[in-house]
Amino acid sequence: MRAKWIFLVLGLSLGLIACRTPQVAFQEPALPGYVPLPAPSVTRLWLQxxxxxxxxxxxxxEQRMYSRLIEDYLTVCVPQYxxxxxxxxxxxxxxxGFLARMTNDCLRFRPTLATTCYGxxxxxxxxxxxxIGRAYVENLGAVVRAFQAHGARVIVGSPGCVGKVPHWVKSATGTVADLNRSLGTLRNLALQVAEREGAGFADxxxxxxxxxxxxxxxxxTNFMIAGQDGVHPDWAGHGVMAYAFLKAMGLDGDIGTFMVDLRDNSIRVSPGHELVSAVGxxxxIRSHRYAFPACLPRAVIPEGPRPAFPACEDEPGNETASLRAAFGLVPFHQDLNRLMLVVRGGSAGSYRVRWGNTSKVFTAAELARGVNLAEAFEETPFAAAFARVDAAVAAKQAFETRQVKxxxxxxxxxxxxxxAVRQTEAERDRLVAAIRAAFVPVTHTLSILPAS
Known part of the structure; x- marks a missing residue:
């Protein structure tokens, strides 16, 4: 009888969406004393x-970094949407605060998919x-329901983590671990809000x-995923954030596939790409979808956008400001950025693949399994075109901050x-048009020759 009561109490405790730290069967090794609720698998495509x-x-x-990466990705990697x-x-x-202003600032523009990142x-x-937990659950839930009442789907994002106790918050108390356990608890509560309201969740x-x-x-030890001030991430942290939200949208990461048969020197390309010519x-190939770069050659990065997109020439030692670092810490290329080259039918043991101005050697076995060009080639033929799109996106998002605030x-x-809305929307329309004008098909050349 006592065992039955124990199981009953445990079941009721797990069923509550309250403000107590949710209990699960394991702790997070990176944060002793914290128990994350398991995040559900994404089983639907939230982006339509x-x-x-x-x-x-x-x-x-408002740093306009993970939001810029998301808009870049949605523009050049999945333009079909x-x-x-x-x-x-x-x-x-x-x-x-957002709940109080969302009708004035956001809902008037009739969003159909919203992401939130509060906590x-x-x-x-x-x-x-x-x-703190009670207020968070109440207000975050109200934000989600307000979006849904206006016909929008919602992806609830959890807060990120901190790397320092912020010196500018005079009322801050506790250690970094204390603050992260607090943020982790809000992460669990955000997950519960998402599940209760039928929303998506970005961990x-x-x-x-x-x-x-x-x-x-x-x-x-100088690497700071939460940025040098311990709260506001640089490119590495924002790269992880963008990965979390894009994954939560349900995107499959398939940018394209090039299938080469060396027996007759033929190639098949997937939708979004077209064959222009084949000589030996x-x-x-002309591509209407881009692979997403982890960096850009400094020569193609425009002067205007700040912060500038990370340069491929950046020296090691400042990985906090590196998308390359971020994409190596989470499986961005594997999950979201696959432009595959598959080569079969050859007789050589290895081949030199030249893509644009860069070449690399791969074994025949690697090519038969498939090489992800987006991951294998740091500098790609899409770099200059992507840089123009990114600059246009950065300009538009900077204006959106000015427009609202x-x-x-x-x-x-x-x-x-x-x-004020009418006048500023006319200006924003011009900035949107600049993004569309910047996003153009890219013609590039791929050659495959024996490495010897």
Missing amino acids: PGDRVAICGDSIT QVSVRQYGWSGERAP MNDHEYRPYEER VFVPMLRAGELGRQRFG RTFT QIFHGPEGRADLEK
């Missing part, structure tokens, strides 16, 4: 053709307290925490909000 995507969050979103993106980051914001400020930079916290630990092992074992909530918006 023609979606209007709203990326919502606090100052980490023809989505549009707006970012709504606001420094210092908590979930109730960093909500946890108040202090060890977890029940009142930002656990991948960032683990990437931070692995990064320190690989690159040294040299193939010219300085105009909608400034003197112009207070005087006549609808007029």
